[in-house]
Amino acid sequence: MKLDKELAGKITRDGLISVLLYTAPIVLMFASFQIFGYKPWEGSNELPFRAPAFIEAVFKNLSSWGLPVIVLVLGIIEFAAGLYENKWTKNERILDIVCFVVPKLVVKPFVAYFGLKLLPAILPDAKNVLDWVPFWWAFLIIAVADDLTQYWYHRLHHQLPWLWRFHRTHHSAPYMGMAMAGRQNIIYTIFFSQTYLTVALTYLGLGYAALFVKVIKSFITTGAHSSVPWDKPFYEIRWLKPIGWVLERLISTPATHHAHHADTSDDGIGYYKGNFGNMFFLWDIIFGTGIITRKYPSSYGIQHYQEEEWYAQFMWPIFKSKKEGSELAQGGPMVGDVVPEHDTVTLKPDTTTVAVA
């Protein structure tokens, strides 16, 4: 399956724009140093920025055990409220729970090896070499670096057909909510590029800011997958509307991210071929890959879903599905719902030719 020229052109163009976006915080930082005559690398009598002890403790606890507990509690509330009724079959249940638990055990050794063994071996003199970067600049650098990288990781798994099946598990859930927020193929999760990038920047000395970015990002992405349409008041209450206008362009909301998980785009609400942003929706605005409707899809998932075995969805291509014709089966199609472009259908007996889009 060859990538069409127009799409390849867009990816190249947006990749070049991304070079500017990655370096923009650095340019702004040094411009501010120039304006104020500030050279933080020369050291100062000031102590490095620390958040108030209480705030720091809250963020540290959220980062370690707090966020998973919040997701678990919200998930139980959703389940009790009947959100998953008729949809949470035994297979879906096992898959969601395995995806919630196993990565917490499996991914950490990979990340620890990268941060504690590989980086010191490759860059032995670089540890904490950038710890002079002021906190708020480090916060901006990490937020852009982490989320723009995840945008690209996510977008490429949708736009490069051969990568789609690694991400399919996240889209096969016919419901939104906490149960599916972390539902991913394990290989997709292990090789999350932004995780290793943030670990590498932490190694250079930007780690304190990374803690705060991680927690804020987790709240936004969890909220975007949530069954609670927390963004609705921003579209309906008059004095909140200007804030809503900015908010829906800046970060992912239930409306924009639910649209990404819709099983159809025929209703003008769903848009699974775009809205790739995770924390920031801004990337979709910049690259023209997003749509904003302020509405929520009526159904979610993928239309060609065959409820493949949980182990195949979690471990493909190591384990395959036994369902014939499935994308996850041995020799299955790369993308299951491809609509052939420019197919010609000949209607008999009057031999009229109709182009099918």
Place this chain on the structure above:
Amino acid sequence: MFTFSDAVLLIRKIAVGILLTVVPFVLIAGGIWLAWQLFS
């Protein structure tokens, strides 16, 4: 069954992941280091 073509796919996938880690890292770390040398 895990096949040779699956292994190739996995290697290509990991290569994309590495590219998406290394390129931003070089841009950011290299950018800060370069500007630091210029202004110090």
